[in-house]
Amino acid sequence: MKRAETESSGRPQRGQWRAVEERISRDIASGVFAPGSRLPNETEIMQRFGVGRHTVRRAIAGLVAAGKVRVEQGRGTFVEEYSVIRYSIALRTRFNRNLKGEGRVPSGQPIEDLEMPAPPVIAAALHIREGAPVYMIQRRGFADSIPISYGRNYHPVARFPDIHLRRRESASMTQIYKDYGITDYVRHSTTIFTRLPTAEEARLLAQPPEQPVLAMQKVDVDLEGRPIAYSDGVWAGGRIQFVITHDDQPDEMHVDTTSHERKGND
Amino acid sequence: MKRAETESSGRPQRGQWRAVEERISRDIASGVFAPGSRLPNETEIMQRFGVGRHTVRRAIAGLVAAGKVRVEQGRGTFVEEYSVIRYSIALRTRFNRNLKGEGRVPSGQPIEDLEMPAPPVIAAALHIREGAPVYMIQRRGFADSIPISYGRNYHPVARFPDIHLRRRESASMTQIYKDYGITDYVRHSTTIFTRLPTAEEARLLAQPPEQPVLAMQKVDVDLEGRPIAYSDGVWAGGRIQFVITHDDQPDEMHVDTTSHERKGND
DNA sequence: GAGTGGTCTAGACCACACG
DNA sequence: GTGTGGTCTAGACCACTCA
Numbered sequence: 001m002k003r004a005e006t007e008s009s010g011r012p013q014r015g016q017w018r019a020v021e022e023r024i025s026r027d028i029a030s031g032v033f034a035p036g037s038r039l040p041n042e043t044e045i046m047q048r049f050g051v052g053r054h055t056v057r058r059a060i061a062g063l064v065a066a067g068k069v070r071v072e073q074g075r076g077t078f079v080e081e082y083s084v085i086r087y088s089i090a091l092r093t094r095f096n097r098n099l100k101g102e103g104r105v106p107s108g109q110p111i112e113d114l115e116m117p118a119p120p121v122i123a124a125a126l127h128i129r130e131g132a133p134v135y136m137i138q139r140r141g142f143a144d145s146i147p148i149s150y151g152r153n154y155h156p157v158a159r160f161p162d163i164h165l166r167r168r169e170s171a172s173m174t175q176i177y178k179d180y181g182i183t184d185y186v187r188h189s190t191t192i193f194t195r196l197p198t199a200e201e202a203r204l205l206a207q208p209p210e211q212p213v214l215a216m217q218k219v220d221v222d223l224e225g226r227p228i229a230y231s232d233g234v235w236a237g238g239r240i241q242f243v244i245t246h247d248d249q250p251d252e253m254h255v256d257t258t259s260h261e262r263k264g265n266d
Numbered sequence: 267m268k269r270a271e272t273e274s275s276g277r278p279q280r281g282q283w284r285a286v287e288e289r290i291s292r293d294i295a296s297g298v299f300a301p302g303s304r305l306p307n308e309t310e311i312m313q314r315f316g317v318g319r320h321t322v323r324r325a326i327a328g329l330v331a332a333g334k335v336r337v338e339q340g341r342g343t344f345v346e347e348y349s350v351i352r353y354s355i356a357l358r359t360r361f362n363r364n365l366k367g368e369g370r371v372p373s374g375q376p377i378e379d380l381e382m383p384a385p386p387v388i389a390a391a392l393h394i395r396e397g398a399p400v401y402m403i404q405r406r407g408f409a410d411s412i413p414i415s416y417g418r419n420y421h422p423v424a425r426f427p428d429i430h431l432r433r434r435e436s437a438s439m440t441q442i443y444k445d446y447g448i449t450d451y452v453r454h455s456t457t458i459f460t461r462l463p464t465a466e467e468a469r470l471l472a473q474p475p476e477q478p479v480l481a482m483q484k485v486d487v488d489l490e491g492r493p494i495a496y497s498d499g500v501w502a503g504g505r506i507q508f509v510i511t512h513d514d515q516p517d518e519m520h521v522d523t524t525s526h527e528r529k530g531n532d
Numbered sequence: 533g534a535g536t537g538g539t540c541t542a543g544a545c546c547a548c549a550c551g
Numbered sequence: 552g553t554g555t556g557g558t559c560t561a562g563a564c565c566a567c568t569c570a
Contacts, residue, residue, distance in 0.1 A: 016540075041555060052541045057557085065331070065476065066462050073556050074548035086457070091512040186512070191352070193507040194460040194478045196332050210331065212460045212478030212503070237460045237478070244456040244510055246357040282559075307536060318560045323537085339537050340567035 016051050021059035023049075028068055028079055035081040039069060065210040067238035080238070085143055087235070089244045091186045095141060096172055104143040111204075112138040113164060115157060122154050125219050125230040133157040135164055140204055148240055150204045151216075151233015159228060177228070185228060188221040192242060197234060205236045212237040286315050287325035294334055294345050301347035305335060331476040333504035346504070351409055353501075355510045357452045359484075361407060362438055370409040377470075378404040379430060381423060388420050391485050391496040399423040401430055406470055414506055416470045417482075417499015425494060443494070451494060454485040458508060463500060471502045478503040 024045075027033050040048065045056045060077060063069045071077045088098050099106035117131040126134065134154045141149035153173075155163055159180070166176050177185060194212045202209035213234040220229040235242075290311075293299050306314065311322045326343060329335040337343045354364050365372035383397040392400065400420045407415035419439075421429055425446070432442050443451060460478045468475035479500040486495040501508075 015538095043555090054542095055540060058539085060556095071556070072549085074550080074554080076549095076555060084459075089510060188511070188513070190510040191507055192458055192480075192510065193350075194480050194503045196478070212462070214458075214460050241457055241459040244355060244458065246453055246512055281557095309536090320561095321559060324558085326537095337537070338568085340535080340569080342536060342568095 016049070017055045017058035017062075020045070020049050020051060020056060021062045024059065024063060025066075025068060028063075033079045035079050037079050039077040039079065041076065061210065064208050067208075067211050070208065083239065084241055085148060085239055086241050086243050087148075089187065089190055089242050090246075092184075093187045094174060096174075099143050102143070105145070107142045107145065109140045109142065110137065110167070111140060112136075113167060115164070118154070118156075122230050125217075126154065126156050126227045128156050128158070135160065135167075137167060143239075146239070147205050147236065149233055149235045150201060151231055154230045154232075155228065159226075173229070182222055182228065185220050185222050188219040188225075188227065190216060190218040190244075192216050194237065201234050205234065207236050207238060214240060214242065216242075282315070282317050283321045283324040283328075286311070286317060286322060287328045289315075290325065290329060291332075291334060294329075299345045301345050303345050305343040305345065307342060327476065330474050333474075333477050336474065349505065350507055351414060351505055352507050352509050353414075355453065355456055355508050356512075358450075359453045360440060362440075365409050368409070371411070373408045373411065375406045375408065376403065376433070377406060378402075379433060381430070384420070384422075388496050392420065392422050392493045394422050394424070401426065403433060409505075412505070413471050413502065415499055415501045416467060417497055420496045420498075421494065425492075439495070448488055448494065451486050451488050454487040454491075454493065456482060456484040456510075458482050460503065467500050471500065473502050473504060480506060480508065482508075 024033070024039070033039060039045070039060075042053055042056050042060075045059075046053055049056070060069065060071065064071055068080055069077050070080050085099070085102055085104065088101070095108075096106045113136060115133055115135050118126065118128055118134045120130050122134060123130040123132060128134070133156075135157050137153040137155075138151070139153070140147050157163070163176065166179055177183075193215050195215055197205065197207070197209055197211075197213045199209055201213060202211075205213065207213075214237055215232075215234050217232045218230070219227050220231075221227050290299070290305070299305060305311070305326075308319055308322050308326075311325075312319055315322070326335065326337065330337055334346055335343050336346050351365070351368055351370065354367070361374075362372045379402060381399055381401050384392065384394055384400045386396050388400060389396040389398060394400070399422075401423050403419045403421075404417070405419070406413050423429070429442065432445055443449075459481050461481055463471065463473070463475055463477075463479045465475055467479060468477075471479065473479075480503055481498075481500050483498045484496070485493050486497075487493050
């Protein structure tokens with residue numbers, strides 16, 4: 001345990017920016033810089049550590065990518081306030097119910113929606129012909145008014161005629177499915193990986209473009225196993241943890257739009 | 267589809283480094299720079315775009331974080347060759363079987379192992395008293411000799427006496443469990459999130475520290491629902507996708523260490 | 533030793549926020 | 552306008568790889 005070099009301890013390979021990053025990082029962890037508070041500006045940090053501006057900026061870039069601070073141009077650099085949401089992925093996964101179970105207030109914002117021919121990947125997932133019409137809904141999901149997800153939903157038009165009309169009446173997919181006689185549905189498969197967001201994704205998720213996101217693609221099916229929806233989206237990397245369970249408790253099959261509260265069961 | 271330029275919409279805020287990054291990115295995507303090949307060195311890129319070295323380096327930093335190129339000091343910058351592994355997470359998740367199913371050759375490398383008192387989180391996960399002895403095994407997982415995972419496994423010593431002895435004989439946990447009379451076990455829960463790796467994690471996963479990893483914590487239980495293992499590790503962000511399924515096909519319960527091949531079942 | 537990337541400095545100017 | 556961060560340049564020197 002006494003290796004020559006180090007990963008983060010003594011790293012005097014002329015690594016001044018590492019020293020600065022680590023020092024600030026520790027000061028954040030130990031509360032010297034409280035969550036939400038502003039860091040000293042670049043000039044102050046330069047003087048405090050006796051380094052050039054580039055060195056300071058290199059250090060801060062690392063803290064941004066790690067999600068520890070957030071930079072607001074013209075205003076300053078602020079300590080990121082953490083609040084990780086555990087989002088459950090199980091046989092029955094429901095956005096609204098999940099967040100309420102975490103004691104959060106869920107909401108959604110439609111961004112765009114249109115009918116389009118199904119591209120290969122989506123057609124395959126939905127078990128329809130390539131080019132068959134699908135209805136795409138692009139939306140953002142929020143927890144307590146903070147954006148946590150952004151992505152596109154695809155429904156086969158053949159199965160859900162006029163879905164665009166109902167889409168404007170309800171924010172709950174569960175409610176909409178009910179209109180089509182689908183009282184229950186389950187998650188068939190979920191693919192999760194990580195990558196950096198595009199500039200637009202970062203903006204819509206209100207996170208720095210240098211911080212990674214979780215990308216998710218999923219297929220929902222009805223109780224007969226027929227695919228009813230394909231989704232492709234990104235989730236704020238610093239604010240979300242996915243919790244996967246396989247032993248599925250059927251649970252009640254309510255449509256919880258806004259009526260009953262129910263919160264906190266941790 | 268004819269926006270002015272870049273997705274950030276009108277963003278020519280003097281963004282030379284963005285232009286350079288995007289141009290190189292497109293040249294990689296279109297095959298001008300083939301996977302594995304070396305990019306022009308910094309001086310050449312400077313001249314080609316008529317920009318300073320810092321600008322070139324800023325652009326390359328973005329490509330590194332996105333996993334598109336890999337920089338080897340003293341040798342050059344190379345186009346990353348992609349090969350994403352889809353790792354299945356289901357009721358029955360087995361490392362070796364998963365990789366063989368993807369047509370890869372699985373292997374593992376023990377790094378360290380020791381007996382220790384269970385810290386709070388691990389004790390809670392394993393349903394044992396805090397401080398009760400657990401056996402920790404630190405290891406790396408490989409697919410085709412390329413590192414893909416790195417983490418720690420914890421087993422309750424009370425349930426698995428002398429597990430350290432058997433650990434040196436077999437690389438397959440499934441095989442070891444069999445020695446203790448456990449012929450089957452299932453995944454109880456899995457937590458997944460993303461973050462940047464530590465310097466050590468990046469080194470062990472042979473990936474740049476600027477590229478995100480997938481972090482996973484999981485609990486395995488026996489068929490009576492008793493926890494038998496807790497794991498905490500990281501997976502190479504650029505090489506792994508997790509595929510979660512809930513409709514679980516029991517599947518055969520073989521112990522596939524090295525004997526029978528079996529590959530490709532997609 | 534030649535070539536390639538890594539770190540650092542000093543300085544200039546631009547863009548954005550806020551009063 | 553003042554303050555804060557964002558971009559860019561020019562140049563120096565260090566560290567690593569490979570012949």
